[in-house]
Amino acid sequence: MNSYQIETEIDDDEYEQFLNEMYGDINVCGMTMSSGYVLKHMDTIAFDIGKSEYETSLDNDNPKYGCGQCHEPYDDEDEAENCCKTPCETCGELYEDEGDAEVCCTIPCGICGTDHDTEEEAMSCCDDGEPTEEDDEIKD
């Protein structure tokens, strides 16, 4: 939900370089020119269209995803999605909110609502008012 695909943006020089490598030098009226240079200067529209198609193909070949929160780039969409989430230490469930992760596997006391790590702790939280058998023995 919170990750997004990063669109690759390359600058004109990079695309010119790519065209040069792809098509090599060409001969124009006896002069040797690099094909990237020629296209860039002779047909800027074709150059721009080609560049954006090239960017799209880079995105398709090697998609990158950004974390919606810190914008850290990842190759894997799931990693980007989980980047800034906090896992519950007990069950490993991921939460966007650190507070939610902390209370994930805790058990609230039925009386005061305080969260406890174990069921026993939650049970004994508010019951020290009631005297137990042990307490009676100590009194005698």
Ligand SMILES: [Zn+2]
């Ligand atoms: Zn992040």
Ligand SMILES: [Zn+2]
């Ligand atoms: Zn949990």
Ligand SMILES: [Zn+2]
């Ligand atoms: Zn309590």
